[in-house]
Amino acid sequence: MTDQKRGNPTKLKDIIEKLDKYKYSDKGEKTGTNIRNAYEKILESISLEEAHNKVDFDETQHVIIMFTDGIYNSGGNPKGIVGQIREKVIRDKKDREKYLDLYAFGVGEDIEKEKMDEWVSKRDTNEKYFFILPNMEEVEETLDKMLDEGTSMALCGLYKSYSDSELKSSMRLTYPWLIKIVITYNGNTANCIGSLVTPRFILTAAHCFRFDDVNDQIKLEALNSKDIQIPGVEKFYLHEKFNTTKKQDKGITEFYEYDVALIQLTEGVKISPDLRTICVPCTEEAHAALQLPASEASCAKHREMLLDSDLMNAHFITHDALTSKKPKQQVLIKQNQWRDDCIEQTTKILNVEKEKAEEMFTDKFLCTGGETPNFIDDISCKGDSGGPLVVEKNRLFQVGIISWGLKDICEDEMEKVDGRDFHIHLFDPEVQNFLQKYLGDEEIDTPLNFF
Template identity: 50%
Template sequence: IPLAYFFAGVSSLPQCSESNLTISGGNFTLSKMYIYGSILRYHCPEGYYPHPVKLRQCYRGRWDPAPTKKQPECKRVTCPNPNVLNNGIVDPYKRIYYINDTITFRCHSDYTFRGSSTRVCQANGKWSGGTPVCSRNSDHCPDPGIPPGARRTGHIFNIDDAVTYRCHNNLKLLGSKVRVCQDDGQWSGQEPECYADFTYDTPEEVAEAFSSSLQTTLTMNEETGVYNEGGNPSKNVKEIKQIVYNGQVEKRDEYLDLYVFGVGDDVQREDIDDWVTKKRDEKHFFLLQDMENVEETFDQMIDESTSVSLCGLYKDYHDGTQSTMRRGYPWLIKIDVTHEDGTVANCLGSLVTPTFILTAAHCFRFGDIPENIKVGAPNVRGTALPKVKEHIPHPKFQIRDKVKEGISEFYEYDVALIELEKSVIIGIDLRTICIPCTKETSGALRLSSSGVTCKHHKEELMNNDLVTAKFMSSKKMGDVVPKKKVQIKEGYKRASCIEDAKKELNITDEQAAKIITDNFLCTGGAELNQVDDISCKGDSGGATFIEQKYRVIQVGIIGWGLKDVCKDKTQSIETARDFHTNLFSPEVQAFLKKYLGDGKRGAPLTFL
């Protein structure tokens, strides 16, 4: 395409017409209004699809395909014709089957039934369940069946016999067009399916088919274009196959798995289906409606029972309900401490192992007993956390340690652990957050397990003068627990942050050095047109965390601030500063390792 189309030349090209574009029963969106290159997409309510076209593209003042006098419409989704069962009966018999239509199958006498006896037409244009088969099981291989909407040639199923499939009407065949009966009594290749243009796979279907291949992490690139704008991959696919097969296709086919996730309306289904691996009882090509479905699919692929040891997993989407919103912060713990005098301290904490909660030491007082420490997981209904066994403050935390030096409150080493009487059950709503300098976090950051040090973690996470981080607020907005954004000041920015704090507190350099040590992270103020959020009373003990590579790593604990801007709304947020206990501090690391690395106290972390 000439470069002029993208720059100077584009303005001189005629626009496409705005008339005769509407769709009956739906609407449309435009990517670039009516100018050159704009894509018009038709949208229909759930259970309907645009017909006869899904999209048009503006090219040199004309739409392709061009609108006609007959207005496009939203038609009801149908499922492929299931009346292809040999040696059996489909009830009821209909010419067209729509969403929620239910059918049952039964075999003629002397035939044995297998598969799903009842199937329902689903909103994605597919039948629920598996292909029904009526057979006598007299050949070497079982009858491979006929999927809805297909036709099969071949009715003898002995060794080396082949069956061939094709789809009726405008349906496209995905899977193996030809399958051969093998010596082991199984069919080669993958069971075929017939897809309409509107057919797609649900996240649940994809996760079930693919989850066995996934155990640790996923990387997702969200790009546009039929081939992600990287050229046709056919040549690369061919080269990969040649390397793996090394001239021995049959012997080495089991070592190759090529998966493709097609997203949206522009997927070249039949071309892509030729690239992927085809194995018995497996599926390697999946069609999804949009990128949100891809993300949900990848989350569902993570088998909750096998991902217990994975820290920092979360989901950054929800459907508006409390239960799904909780999955965006599954480590968050609410802590209420009733002191001897009857006053109550409200704090937050983070689940760092199934038996330990990390929080701030200043939430507790001398004399607090486990019975008066209550912990819970916000927005998790019907799940009570185990009782508290004990709370363990850092041995060097002494809030009154420098009163004689004119410092009324001293928050150095403001870190504590709460040990539970028994382990929590890790699941989608309750997960551990990652903490630095552990092998578990090396895995989350995708760092090689050999030779990785705590320094490498810090270089990976704290690699700028301004490090974007977040914390959870204790102040709900309706049912939502807000996620607040800050920038941790490192390098010369940290020095500026401390200087700002010194001016606000009206203290000397010597006093500032005693109060704000290297064991604190500094946030607050305005940088790069962003004003940092400020923590409020009740946020203490919560995690200061970084979201990186689809995982969450805690780098600090919310400690103390210069102003209570939440109580006094007249105070300037821009001059407020917050200080967070730095989890990279050697003294803090030693404390965490002593308890969290102890195998006698539940599932331990492996410290570097």
């Protein structure tokens, strides 16, 4: 981790690869367990952090997790080194206890419980810091329980992969930020999807609403599991520049620039492995997830990282994901010279001149769909509107909102190559201003920190 902060990301990649390959059981019959030395290495690491930047060090929450049976035959008891770590971070100040979390997992049949209990945090909270598990197989489930980070926004974009059997038995998806939105008016029903972007806000498309809709007409449910309860709607906000009739004088009956909306919940949801937020670019939370140094914190850098190819791999999730044979829809975001393909297809399908197609498909949209060498994009269907278009870089980041398409062909696989979908571009400055106005409001709990 310190190598990464010194500007050598390749070493971080090497470390992750080694961790992926490491097997806890590989120690076999080897002797010489030195737990004290492990804590000494941790103390050395955080001391380097303190020396490098004392201000950042004082604002960093240090989390140490030890997996061991607690048995050592060299180095001696690590209790003293753990005490030095406490002193380094907390400095006998009660208000600094929150900056250090010391966890220990006792793994195996013979555990030195009394000794290990001396190495964990003892804060006056209901949180558990010492776990005893018979084997490493049970560690993943326990870690999921630990990742109930309440109002913490630092772990956006994390998702859990389920096997096919787990999906069928639990009816869970791997994407815990998806929210189904049902709006009822005059006996009619509109279905959309949104994404949880903070515990208090859902991001979706403005065209899902009418300006005279009322909160009671909007029902929400987690697409991940019907057992999860979502609070009611307090308010909803449409982008002030969203106006479908704006270009009627140019023969464009429906225009979808700024097709973005936010739903504010009556209270924040409880974050858990089954319900958490997706990463929103141009925020400190997304910056941490991208593992970039503070000196590179900018929207331009995030765009460079997340949209770094003329044909950018991305995907979205269908509205009927729990029952669909293929919930994950793979697409390529068309940029630069490939963007012209979207213009050409718009002129062909809608039978309009190129100038009119360019008026409809402005640079405030991202485009997916169609055929590229060895790949045919999936196409969105009715009910997918408002859902997130996401890119994976370490975690999942939302770069667009499903807005409109050229024609409804999702039921016909043979015609899929003709379709094009257009998504609200989250990097557009005026979209960013709208998001920051509400998601960055410090008067509302758990705001995002925008650049």
